[in-house]
Amino acid sequence: MSNSSDKKAAGEAINNRYYRQASFLISAGSAKQFPQEGHEVAFAGRSNAGKSSAINALCDNKSLARTSKTPGRTQLLNFFTLSEHCRLVDLPGYGFAKVAKSLKKEWDQHLAEYLQQRKSLKGLVLLMDIRHPLQEYDWQMIRWAYQSQMPVHLLLTKADK
DSSP states (O other): OOHHHHHHHHHHHHHHHHHHTOEEEEEESSGGGSOOSOEEEEEEEBTTSSHHHHHHHHHTOTTSSOOOSSTTOOOSEEEEEEETTEEEEEOOOBSSOOSOHHHHHHHHHHHHHHHHHOTTEEEEEEEEETTSOOOHHHHHHHHHHHHTTOOEEEEEEOTTO
């Protein structure tokens, strides 16, 4: 093995260990319930785009984040610890959830509060079901990230469907 491939393999092993040690920290419904500041990458997207499944795949743990075939099951901001000050955040989805308009409005308020005020937020992963084009709310998230100079990655999901 060459020296560069040895370094690459070692880096991958460290990264895999890093994400495999992820654990659930807290579900928060408002800013006062958020954990102390640190470094966070949030997973956002429409309901049922696969945010929780993506976190589970990244962390190689099928039961870390709860998944469901029913849109709108993630109703709070779910924080997962990678290390003392590094976290992944599973955000409530937007779009298809069959819930009361008042509840959707409350979710939107908490989501906006998190995105606009959370100093810990260092990056955004926007998930999109490959079978459905980006909708207006997706574009709003992209524009917000651009204006906030927030790194954003677009992750296409459900290619197997």
